[in-house]
Amino acid sequence: MGCSSSTADVKRGGYSNGKLPEPSAPPPPDPRLPLTARQKFSLEKSWKAVQRNMEEVGMNTLLRLFKEDPSIQDLFPSFKGQTEHQLRNDMGFENQAVMILNIFDEVVEQLNNLDAAISLLTKTGKKHSMIDPDMMMKFEKPFLETVKETLEDRYNEKIEAIYITFTKFVLDHVITGMKGT
Numbered sequence: 678m679g680c681s682s683s684t685a686d687v688k689r690g691g692y693s694n695g696k697l698p699e700p701s702a703p704p705p706p707d708p709r710l711p712l713t714a715r716q717k718f719s720l721e722k723s724w725k726a727v728q729r730n731m732e733e734v735g736m737n738t739l740l741r742l743f744k745e746d747p748s749i750q751d752l753f754p755s756f757k758g759q760t761e762h763q764l765r766n767d768m769g770f771e772n773q774a775v776m777i778l779n780i781f782d783e784v785v786e787q788l789n790n791l792d793a794a795i796s797l798l799t800k801t802g803k804k805h806s807m808i809d810p811d812m813m814m815k816f817e818k819p820f821l822e823t824v825k826e827t828l829e830d831r832y833n834e835k836i837e838a839i840y841i842t843f844t845k846f847v848l849d850h851v852i853t854g855m856k857g858t
């Protein structure tokens with residue numbers, strides 16, 4: 678009992694010198710997502726606040742986007758001409774908002790598997806061949822504003838830089854899919 682050379686210790690790599698084993702180093706970051714291991718961790722951690730409010734974040738992003746460019750609202754026949762109040766009470770609008778946020782969510786979940794994340798994003802892009810790639814980039818600003826609002830005092834310059842990189846990663850791959858390259 679309690680002997681430093683027990684079989685269990687040996688199986689765990691052994692630390693008969695009485696020292697705990699070094700925690701394993703995080704895997705080297707995949708250069709396709711230019712975030713350090715620490716930034717990736719901050720993204721995953723802060724994203725939990727977004728996950729708890731997927732409907733709100735999605736709807737507020739879309740409402741900001743439509744306010745900024747009403748012609749985007751018109752691309753959705755069932756949203757065209759609706760007021761903010763009507764949209765907020767429209768299940769179709771909520772579903773659309775959640776569908777978009779689910780893509781971002783899936784990508785955060787797959788940060789250790791960027792092949793899967795990128796494949797999902799290019800597939801999503803292919804479904805947007807009806808819109809102009811420049812229009813897709815308009816998603817960035819309202820999304821970042823809504824993340825800021827959601828994270829409240831947890832949002833700072835460091836987090837902002839992480840979300841800028843992450844959002845650019847998402848939109849760049851969606852646009853690649855739109856262009857079919």
Ligand code: HEM
Pocket residue numbers: 749752753776777778780781801804805808812813814815816847851
């Ligand atoms: C300015 C930006 C965007 C515009 C104008 C736009 C436009 C559209 C339109 C018109 C549809 C079809 C809706 C329908 O069939 O009722 C759609 C579907 C969809 N959009 Fe977007 N979208 C934008 C950004 C995004 C982003 C950033 C994502 C995710 C990263 C996304 C994910 C989706 C998904 C998952 C669907 C459902 C596709 C399906 O039918 O399987 N969209 N979008």
